[in-house]
Amino acid sequence: MKLVNTVDAVGHILCHDMTQIIPGVIKDARFRKGHIVTEEDIPVLLSIGKEHLYVWEKQEGMLHEDEAALRLVGMCQSEGMHQTPVKEGKIELISDIEGLFQVDVDRLYDVNEFDDLMIATRHGNTVVHPGDKLAGTRIIPLVIDEKVIVEAEEKVGHEPLLKVYPWKLKTAGIITTGSEVEKGLIKDQFTPVVERKLKTYGIEVVKHVLSGDEKERIISNIQEMKKEGIDLIICTGGMSVDPDDRTPGAITDCGAKVVTYGAPTLPGAMFCLAYYEDGTPVMGLPGCVMYAKATVFDLIMPRVAAGIKISKKDVIKMGHGGLCLGCKECRYPDCAFGKGV
Numbered sequence: 001m002k003l004v005n006t007v008d009a010v011g012h013i014l015c016h017d018m019t020q021i022i023p024g025v026i027k028d029a030r031f032r033k034g035h036i037v038t039e040e041d042i043p044v045l046l047s048i049g050k051e052h053l054y055v056w057e058k059q060e061g062m063l064h065e066d067e068a069a070l071r072l073v074g075m076c077q078s079e080g081m082h083q084t085p086v087k088e089g090k091i092e093l094i095s096d097i098e099g100l101f102q103v104d105v106d107r108l109y110d111v112n113e114f115d116d117l118m119i120a121t122r123h124g125n126t127v128v129h130p131g132d133k134l135a136g137t138r139i140i141p142l143v144i145d146e147k148v149i150v151e152a153e154e155k156v157g158h159e160p161l162l163k164v165y166p167w168k169l170k171t172a173g174i175i176t177t178g179s180e181v182e183k184g185l186i187k188d189q190f191t192p193v194v195e196r197k198l199k200t201y202g203i204e205v206v207k208h209v210l211s212g213d214e215k216e217r218i219i220s221n222i223q224e225m226k227k228e229g230i231d232l233i234i235c236t237g238g239m240s241v242d243p244d245d246r247t248p249g250a251i252t253d254c255g256a257k258v259v260t261y262g263a264p265t266l267p268g269a270m271f272c273l274a275y276y277e278d279g280t281p282v283m284g285l286p287g288c289v290m291y292a293k294a295t296v297f298d299l300i301m302p303r304v305a306a307g308i309k310i311s312k313k314d315v316i317k318m319g320h321g322g323l324c325l326g327c328k329e330c331r332y333p334d335c336a337f338g339k340g341v
Helices: 041-047 065-076 105-112 146-156 190-199 215-227 247-252 296-305 312-317
Strands: 002-005 018-022 026-031 052-055 062-064 081-083 091-095 099-103 117-121 126-128 133-139 143-145 162-166 171-177 204-212 232-236 257-261 272-275 281-285
Touching: 026 041, 062 065, 062 146, 065 091, 065 117, 065 133, 065 143, 065 146, 099 296, 105 117, 105 146, 117 146, 133 162, 143 146, 171 190, 171 215, 190 204, 190 232, 190 296, 204 215, 215 232, 215 247, 232 247, 247 257, 247 272, 247 281, 257 312, 281 296
Parallel strands: 171 204, 171 232, 232 281
Antiparallel strands: 002 052, 018 026, 062 143, 081 091, 091 133, 099 126, 099 162, 117 133, 257 272, 272 281
């Protein structure tokens, strides 16, 4: 590109968008990249403060910001999302589906380490809906050496940086522990909460049983649900260290492999998670899920619903951002809870 006086720009091709800002009225490109400047354009350009213009001089090995943005978005995009048209050198990715959004954070950092390249995303491991913005890409200057883009592409590899996974699990079974519930001494207020939360992921509760506090009955109920092919098995209550709380022991002995009993989150520290060999998850939910709006259950469920297996390392990482601040007016998920970086 070369710099010319606006009054001498007639016939030249603009190499970037020219934005016009009128507070409260408009902020948009008045002239688009590729526009050939006419005599009538000169007063308009001067009125928006453009006394000098960059006009396009195509050089071998150099990429315009629009071309570079396309290459950057190509490193990110996968199924379930689409690009917006390039505008002012920027392209955004928009979700096409409802599901779990994930970011390969380490490789994202690799790209953003390059001078003059940028990819900004929303937080990973969060729920997205059709039309939600996922990421934006652009370069900082108007043009860039193609070698920089090629080096970034080689570092990223062929696997996209971003993914959206549709909900995979369809059915759930709930085992309500506690003799006080089974005997009718108190009303079961736990199950309706879990059912409502599961419904947001398209998961239907197809079986619900009361098991009391006997460990063997809890084990038997878990194993029966497993035989019936239920996608997700949830035990509510009985998760503390009290002598009558047998749920953690039952999950440990039901034949599934325990990933964790305990999570670095508040509320939700007494959470338990296990998997059968075929990937069927078994959860033990602490009492806080019944009364707190946002807990460990809300942080774990998007990944579980999408069929993503949770590892011990995933649980450990939840400690950063895993403290609910107990705001007077809860705004979850529009808050920092569970969004450590």
